[in-house]
Amino acid sequence: MTEHTALTGSQNPAHEDFDRAHDRRAIDLIRRRHPRWSGARLLLLLAGPGVIVFLGENDAPSMLSYAATGAQFGIGFFIPFVVATFAIGFIVQEMAVRIGAATGQGHAELIFARFGRFWGGFAMLDLVAGNFLTLVTEFIGIRAGLGFFGVPAVVAVGLSIVVIGFAISTSRYKTWERITMGLALGNAIFLPVALLSHPDPGAIGHALLTWSPLPHGLTPDTITLMIADIGATVTPWMLFFQQGAVADKGLTTSDLGAARLDTLIGSILAAIFGIAAIVATAPLFTHGISAANFEAAQFAEALVPYTGHLGATLFAIGIFEAGLVAAITISTSSAYAFGEVLGHAHSLNSPFRDALPFYVILLGSACAAGGLTLIPGAPLEEIVILVNVVATLAMPPALLFLLVLANDRELMGDFRNRLLANIAGIGVTAFLIACGLGFAATVIFPHLLG
Amino acid sequence: MNATAGSLIRADDDDPALRREAMVYAARRTATWQRRPMSPGVSILFWSLRAYVFFMLGVVALVLLRLAH
Numbered sequence: 480m481t482e483h484t485a486l487t488g489s490q491n492p493a494h495e496d497f498d499r500a501h502d503r504r505a506i507d508l509i510r511r512r513h514p515r516w517s518g519a520r521l522l523l524l525l526a527g528p529g530v531i532v533f534l535g536e537n538d539a540p541s542m543l544s545y546a547a548t549g550a551q552f553g554i555g556f557f558i559p560f561v562v563a564t565f566a567i568g569f570i571v572q573e574m575a576v577r578i579g580a581a582t583g584q585g586h587a588e589l590i591f592a593r594f595g596r597f598w599g600g601f602a603m604l605d606l607v608a609g610n611f612l613t614l615v616t617e618f619i620g621i622r623a624g625l626g627f628f629g630v631p632a633v634v635a636v637g638l639s640i641v642v643i644g645f646a647i648s649t650s651r652y653k654t655w656e657r658i659t660m661g662l663a664l665g666n667a668i669f670l671p672v673a674l675l676s677h678p679d680p681g682a683i684g685h686a687l688l689t690w691s692p693l694p695h696g697l698t699p700d701t702i703t704l705m706i707a708d709i710g711a712t713v714t715p716w717m718l719f720f721q722q723g724a725v726a727d728k729g730l731t732t733s734d735l736g737a738a739r740l741d742t743l744i745g746s747i748l749a750a751i752f753g754i755a756a757i758v759a760t761a762p763l764f765t766h767g768i769s770a771a772n773f774e775a776a777q778f779a780e781a782l783v784p785y786t787g788h789l790g791a792t793l794f795a796i797g798i799f800e801a802g803l804v805a806a807i808t809i810s811t812s813s814a815y816a817f818g819e820v821l822g823h824a825h826s827l828n829s830p831f832r833d834a835l836p837f838y839v840i841l842l843g844s845a846c847a848a849g850g851l852t853l854i855p856g857a858p859l860e861e862i863v864i865l866v867n868v869v870a871t872l873a874m875p876p877a878l879l880f881l882l883v884l885a886n887d888r889e890l891m892g893d894f895r896n897r898l899l900a901n902i903a904g905i906g907v908t909a910f911l912i913a914c915g916l917g918f919a920a921t922v923i924f925p926h927l928l929g
Numbered sequence: 930m931n932a933t934a935g936s937l938i939r940a941d942d943d944d945p946a947l948r949r950e951a952m953v954y955a956a957r958r959t960a961t962w963q964r965r966p967m968s969p970g971v972s973i974l975f976w977s978l979r980a981y982v983f984f985m986l987g988v989v990a991l992v993l994l995r996l997a998h
Contacts, residue, residue, distance in 0.1 A: 491952075491955060492948065492951035492952050492954065492955040493955060495954075495958075496951040496952070496954040496955040496958065497947065497951045499950075499951070499954045500947050500948075500950035500951040500954060501947070503950055503954075504947065504950070582957070582960070583954070583957030583958055583960070584957070584958065584960070589962065592961065592962040592963075592964065593962060593964060593965045594964070594965075594967070595964050598975060601979060605982070726958070729954060865989055865992070865993070868989065868992075869989060872982065872985040872986070872989070873982060875978050875981060875982075876975070876978040876979060876981075876982060879974055879975060879978055883971060887965065889962070889965075890962065912981065915981070915985055918988070919984070919985060919988040922988050922991055922992055923988070923991070
């Protein structure tokens with residue numbers, strides 16, 4: 480670990496630094512002792528933030544967006560579109576990984592340091608509002624998923640908060656990461672649901688190659704779903720979380736290859752599972768069942784004739800799992816950002832007594848969001864509809880911060896963005912702005928597309 | 930692991946090589962960066978995107994209003 484040269488801070492190591500040094504020692508040991516097999520072993524050690532961030536973003540509202548997409552449009556345009564959104568997600572997250580590895584610091588603290596409190600405040604406002612709305616939808620998903628099995632809402636919410644508490648109870652990033660990654664891989668449950676719906680592989684292949692069919696053409700509903708599906712893949716919290724997790728894990732620029740591979744694997748897995756959700760609900764489209772305003776339990780019940788009770792049960796478990804993993808990651812993202820900005824300890828390696836505000840924010844945000852879903856008459860449906868759209872709309876400013884940081888010569892040194900990364904980053908930002916303006920046009924002029 | 934004043938240490942935390950590594954991590958974690966001057970172009974971009982967010986929030990409010998009716 481010799482890359483970082485701009486060291487101006489205190490060099491008095493804390494507990495979290497010793498944890499990272501221990502992990503670094505294990506990595507170096509593998510590199511020295513097992514040069515032949517070090518690639519696979521290293522990947523097992525270094526994987527985590529990328530897989531967790533992408534499978535965490537395959538959260539309850541995202542999986543419901545994909546389910547709604549399959550039910551409204553079947554197998555067609557949206558299959559390759561989802562692949563494209565995950566490619567966009569990879570481009571964006573790779574920059575966050577690189578910044579985290581090059582600086583060893585989180586996204587929020589770098590924004591505050593380099594852009595000042597005014598712009599940092601805006602970035603935090605976007606993050607906090609988006610995170611809280613999203614967290615609420617995760618608990619709605621958790622309630623709905625377990626509600627399918629008759630579990631009362633208060634038990635479902637309480638159980639999830641206990642799981643979040645259990646994951647952080649060891650005060651060790653590595654343990655938290657393994658627990659969360661194990662839960663996140665449960666997202667694969669949508670694969671058997673898709674298989675139970677007896678999909679036509681030829682139709683999936685045709686859709687991937689031709690980006691068609693797109694039933695009903697380009698309508699306001701199509702654009703809203705496109706925005707929601709983009710919001711299901713790229714959101715501000717992912718930047719804050721993954722950069723924070725890379726720093727917390729102690730990754731450096733010497734680990735960039737494995738960290739990029741981790742991110743790539745995460746994006747591919749998430750794309751496959753997202754497509755599986757579309758494929759699983761495609762029979763609803765084929766049989767003309769209107770599912771535009773379905774909630775999780777209604778999707779599961781509607782799937783019974785096509786996937787059997789097993790498929791419907793797995794779908795409900797999948798929504799619960801998606802909500803739970805995202806509740807863990809999003810509350811962690813909020814805690815990282817607050818800790819970075821307020822200057823208190825903000826590491827999952829820190830003992831409770833050293834980082835009490837960090838853990839209070841992590842658990843407190845989850846409790847507040849979960850508690851909101853238990854209030855009778857709370858506008859939950861509106862929040863679910865809007866959360867992915869709001870995430871997409873808040874993304875362009877977040878991308879501008881990311882691009883400026885990734886081009887910062889002083890911060891990044893030799894690891895700053897090259898031409899290709901800048902073209903991709905600017906292209907993604909322009910695409911998201913265009914999608915947002917397209918959405919606005921269809922809202923302001925409802926008859927624009929006929 | 931055992932507990933000492935304010936934090937937990939392990940048996941090998943006194944290992945000089947490990948301590949050096951931990952010090953590098955501490956230095957990375959606590960490094961402070963000065964505020965960078967923002968060029969007029971970047972400043973305009975930031976303000977434009979902030980205006981975009983406020984405009985889009987209005988659009989979302991319009992959607993909510995229509996849903997309510």
